[in-house]
Amino acid sequence: MFTILVADSISKEGLQPLLEMTNAKVIQKKVTDPESYLDEIDALLVRSATKVDEALLDKMPRLKIIARAGVGVDNIDVEAATRKGIVVINAPDGNTISTAEHTFAMMASMMRNIPQAHQTVKNLEWQRNDFIGTELFGKTLGILGMGRIGTELAKRAKAFGMNIHVFDPFLTKDRAGKLGVELCTLDEVLEHADIITVHTPLTAETKGLINEHALSKTKKGVFFLNCARGGIIDEQALAKYIGNGHVAGAALDVFETEPPGENPLLKFDHVIATPHLGASTKEAQLNVASQVSKEVRLFLEEKPVSNSINLPAISKDIYEKIRPFHQMSKQMGSILSQCIKEGIQELSITYSGTVTELETSYLTKATLAGFFKNRIAVNVNEVNALLTAKERGITVGEKISADPFGYANCLTVTAKAEEKSFVIRGTYIDNYGPRIVFLNGFNIDFLPEGNLLYIQHRDRPGVIGRVGKILGDHSINIATMQVGRKEIGGEAIMVLSFDKPLDDHSLALLNQLDDIVSLNRIHL
Numbered sequence: 291m292f293t294i295l296v297a298d299s300i301s302k303e304g305l306q307p308l309l310e311m312t313n314a315k316v317i318q319k320k321v322t323d324p325e326s327y328l329d330e331i332d333a334l335l336v337r338s339a340t341k342v343d344e345a346l347l348d349k350m351p352r353l354k355i356i357a358r359a360g361v362g363v364d365n366i367d368v369e370a371a372t373r374k375g376i377v378v379i380n381a382p383d384g385n386t387i388s389t390a391e392h393t394f395a396m397m398a399s400m401m402r403n404i405p406q407a408h409q410t411v412k413n414l415e416w417q418r419n420d421f422i423g424t425e426l427f428g429k430t431l432g433i434l435g436m437g438r439i440g441t442e443l444a445k446r447a448k449a450f451g452m453n454i455h456v457f458d459p460f461l462t463k464d465r466a467g468k469l470g471v472e473l474c475t476l477d478e479v480l481e482h483a484d485i486i487t488v489h490t491p492l493t494a495e496t497k498g499l500i501n502e503h504a505l506s507k508t509k510k511g512v513f514f515l516n517c518a519r520g521g522i523i524d525e526q527a528l529a530k531y532i533g534n535g536h537v538a539g540a541a542l543d544v545f546e547t548e549p550p551g552e553n554p555l556l557k558f559d560h561v562i563a564t565p566h567l568g569a570s571t572k573e574a575q576l577n578v579a580s581q582v583s584k585e586v587r588l589f590l591e592e593k594p595v596s597n598s599i600n601l602p603a604i605s606k607d608i609y610e611k612i613r614p615f616h617q618m619s620k621q622m623g624s625i626l627s628q629c630i631k632e633g634i635q636e637l638s639i640t641y642s643g644t645v646t647e648l649e650t651s652y653l654t655k656a657t658l659a660g661f662f663k664n665r666i667a668v669n670v671n672e673v674n675a676l677l678t679a680k681e682r683g684i685t686v687g688e689k690i691s692a693d694p695f696g697y698a699n700c701l702t703v704t705a706k707a708e709e710k711s712f713v714i715r716g717t718y719i720d721n722y723g724p725r726i727v728f729l730n731g732f733n734i735d736f737l738p739e740g741n742l743l744y745i746q747h748r749d750r751p752g753v754i755g756r757v758g759k760i761l762g763d764h765s766i767n768i769a770t771m772q773v774g775r776k777e778i779g780g781e782a783i784m785v786l787s788f789d790k791p792l793d794d795h796s797l798a799l800l801n802q803l804d805d806i807v808s809l810n811r812i813h814l
């Protein structure tokens with residue numbers, strides 16, 4: 291049974307995919323509420339209000355996925371989540387239109403003094419001369435960040451006869467041409483725009499993108515909008531430039547601290563503000579809630595998710611093709627980890643045959659996840675597998691080979707430790723399943739599943755019989771058994787599978803038998 295915590299106000303209708311799950315319970319509480327049972331939570335849904343920092347994650351040992359019902363994930367410590375193997379997803383486009391419309395509404399309101407004028411009429415005043423506005427028509431709108439929202443805003447502004455100058459280092463000239471906007475440098479936008487609006491994410495690079503230095507380059511009488519994130523425009527610098535009359539006005543939906551409290555910006559008549567309402571429409575809230583709910587459900591059903599911030603994106607169709615190899619990769623990693631007990635320095639995977647047409651990097655991560663699973667306390671999965679390997683000084687390699695050893699597809703994983711290396715090879719046979727066909731130098735053929743025992747022994751008459759006797763004497767049923775050897779009378783291996791795990795006592799007895807070189811229990 292999964293427990294899902296909905297920690298912010300999220301559309302109930304949009305949560306339906308989760309509420310309908312028979313194996314999940316949905317709790318709607320704040321993370322600070324003692325009844326939110328943080329240590330039992332498998333999935334966490336938030337908007338911008340809940341700060342998901344490392345301290346919170348430490349209280350949630352079962353957490354597997356954080357879903358942001360919206361765009362900005364700056365309230366989530368994605369790095370800490372990644373380290374802990376927690377998938378972070380968002381709803382990247384569910385609130386685009388609402389936020390673009392809100393920005394436009396703020397711009398129009400600011401240019402025509404609507405909030406200020408509205409208040410005077412409510413106060414039974416009639417001051418028509420105090421509220422002379424400015425037309426949008428013919429003005430230059432500077433857009434910093436031409437992503438989803440910036441683009442939708444540009445379309446609307448063009449319809450009002452505005453010239454659009456944009457700065458976005460990731461925008462190509464070709465795309466700017468198609469959108470009918472002028473691609474500029476930051477300085478060009480600052481120098482020429484009548485109104486400047488920011489639509490970037492808040493990152494180390496964009497924090498203070500509009501600082502005193504940038505403000506000093508703008509036209510006198512410029513207007514500013516921030517409906518993206520508090521901090522992209524430095525609030526202190528903006529207050530200074532509004533105070534000295536250089537900036538004519540600002541419209542703010544977001545603040546460095548929310549709620550902003552006694553923020554000096556709010557004291558200016560020329561600053562209008564809303565309480566982070568960009569995404570607050572019925573439509574956007576339904577969109578983002580249902581987007582993330584569907585994704586969380588898919589994730590809990592072990593299906594691929596599309597909008598992950600920290601997991602390689604794999605479409606459903608591609609995942610269906612990769613699924614058999616995905617399972618097998620994890621199992622091969624796990625077998626390796628249980629057979630080679632010492633620390634390893636290198637893990638390399640060679641793909642050949644049909645599997646090379648698939649997203650092999652995903653399989654490499656799955657192999658690593660399988661390898662680390664029983665070795666370290668942190669949950670390792672495809673999210674943090676490479677990072678975990680790097681932190682432990684393990685070099686990870688991936689190769690493609692033209693030789694599939696006679697199989698349609700083939701995955702060979704080699705783990706190198708200081709003194710030795712261990713090789714495992716698997717293939718997936720349609721309508722038959724995964725098979726391990728090579729183990730530590732021996733050809734073999736077994737199903738990587740359940741409770742296995744891997745024995746290295748000398749190829750002598752009676753060894754198999756003596757192993758069988760001990761197991762039989764202890765009522766241990768052998769479900770399957772495969773043997774392999776390099777030459778008659780030389781080294782050999784056995785792989786046995788049991789219906790239940792092999793107990794310590796039987797293992798110790800097997801270990802005392804003549805001609806047994808080593809024994810490894812493998813649990814998959």
Ligand SMILES: NC(=O)C1=CN([C@@H]2O[C@H](COP(=O)(O)OP(=O)(O)OC[C@H]3O[C@@H](n4cnc5c(N)ncnc54)[C@H](O)[C@@H]3O)[C@@H](O)[C@H]2O)C=CC1
Binds near residue numbers: 434519544
């Ligand atoms: N007020 C509200 O309620 C809402 C605010 N937002 C915020 O709006 C912002 C934009 O959202 P979307 O358009 O959906 O994101 P997006 O990811 O589609 O677009 C962001 C754009 O910023 C550009 N960019 C990144 N670094 C830049 C830099 N240093 N200088 C200039 N451009 C840069 C990127 O290339 C990208 O094109 C985000 O901060 C998001 O959190 C989003 C939804 C609602």
Ligand SMILES: O=C(O)C(=O)COP(=O)(O)O
Binds near residue numbers: 363
């Ligand atoms: O989606 C975003 O980035 C937003 O800022 C919307 O925030 P909210 O979900 O309304 O708290």
